[in-house]
Amino acid sequence: MQDISCVGQCSLTVALPILSASGNETCILPSAVLSSHTGGFKDYTFRDLTDDIPGIVRHWLSEGIDFDAFYTGYLGTARQVGLVIEILGGKLRKPSSLVVVDPAMGDNGVFYKGLDGEFLREMEKLVAMADIIIPNVTEACMLTGIEYRTEYDEAYVRGLVDGLLRITGNEKTIVITGVGFKQGETGACVYTANSSFHYPHEKLEKNVSGTGDIFASAFVGAMMNGFGAVESAKIAADFTLAAIKETINRPVHWYGVKFETVLGRYIERVNKNSDL
Numbered sequence: 001m002q003d004i005s006c007v008g009q010c011s012l013t014v015a016l017p018i019l020s021a022s023g024n025e026t027c028i029l030p031s032a033v034l035s036s037h038t039g040g041f042k043d044y045t046f047r048d049l050t051d052d053i054p055g056i057v058r059h060w061l062s063e064g065i066d067f068d069a070f071y072t073g074y075l076g077t078a079r080q081v082g083l084v085i086e087i088l089g090g091k092l093r094k095p096s097s098l099v100v101v102d103p104a105m106g107d108n109g110v111f112y113k114g115l116d117g118e119f120l121r122e123m124e125k126l127v128a129m130a131d132i133i134i135p136n137v138t139e140a141c142m143l144t145g146i147e148y149r150t151e152y153d154e155a156y157v158r159g160l161v162d163g164l165l166r167i168t169g170n171e172k173t174i175v176i177t178g179v180g181f182k183q184g185e186t187g188a189c190v191y192t193a194n195s196s197f198h199y200p201h202e203k204l205e206k207n208v209s210g211t212g213d214i215f216a217s218a219f220v221g222a223m224m225n226g227f228g229a230v231e232s233a234k235i236a237a238d239f240t241l242a243a244i245k246e247t248i249n250r251p252v253h254w255y256g257v258k259f260e261t262v263l264g265r266y267i268e269r270v271n272k273n274s275d276l
């Protein structure tokens with residue numbers, strides 16, 4: 001469940017092809033339709049689909065449909081988060097269903113436009129229902145109430161994780177993206193109450209929309225193909241980095257990441273466990 005930005009590689013226009021490419025049948029529940037994403041475009045159109053969601057769910061229930069996994073990304077309002085909570089508490093979800101929540105609500109220490117404390121309170125409830133959450137450092141700080149920093153050490157990140165585990169429960173998995181402990185480094189951290197793993201890679205200065213959606217979608221695709229959380233994070237990080245490298249020298253392509261040209265390598269990785 002995410003929005004559809006017709007132009008700009010993010011949200012469902014990223015999630016659907018990546019998850020489908022991993023070999024998993026993918027059904028979408030769109031929360032809104034925009035003519036483009038909001039990062040740099042002017043006068044974009046916006047169609048809120050919140051009122052359509054209950055009817056879609058009722059139809060699915062009438063058809064006896066349920067799902068093996070749920071993956072949520074950007075949700076634009078507190079009400080939409082509340083609807084997801086209702087869905088996860090209903091019959092569309094099987095006891096064995098995997099729930100992955102990307103609590104997309106901020107970056108660089110601030111909320112995305114239009115989101116606020118009410119949204120955060122609803123997101124805390126949704127996060128508590130997830131098996132795996134994939135926040136960036138900003139979102140981890142928002143959820144835990146810990147001060148946002150641009151420079152930190154492993155103890156600081158561990159504090160974020162402990163705070164998140166208090167919300168989700170110790171049996172859940174935390175994947176924090178955008179974590180780097182050295183200059184020119186970023187990466188993904190995978191934590192549970194009993195283990196931790198940091199997968200570092202180079203940090204490229206290209207700042208474009210959609211990288212979080214690419215990582216989370218690639219991660220979910222790998223998980224659904226039987227990879228563990230650590231290996232899924234490696235696959236997703238390598239794929240995201242490869243996509244950024246495809247884009248970095250293309251100044252005309254400023255609005256997103258050209259993941260399509262490296263999608264074949266991701267398919268090989270999630271199906272044959274080959275190197276990216």
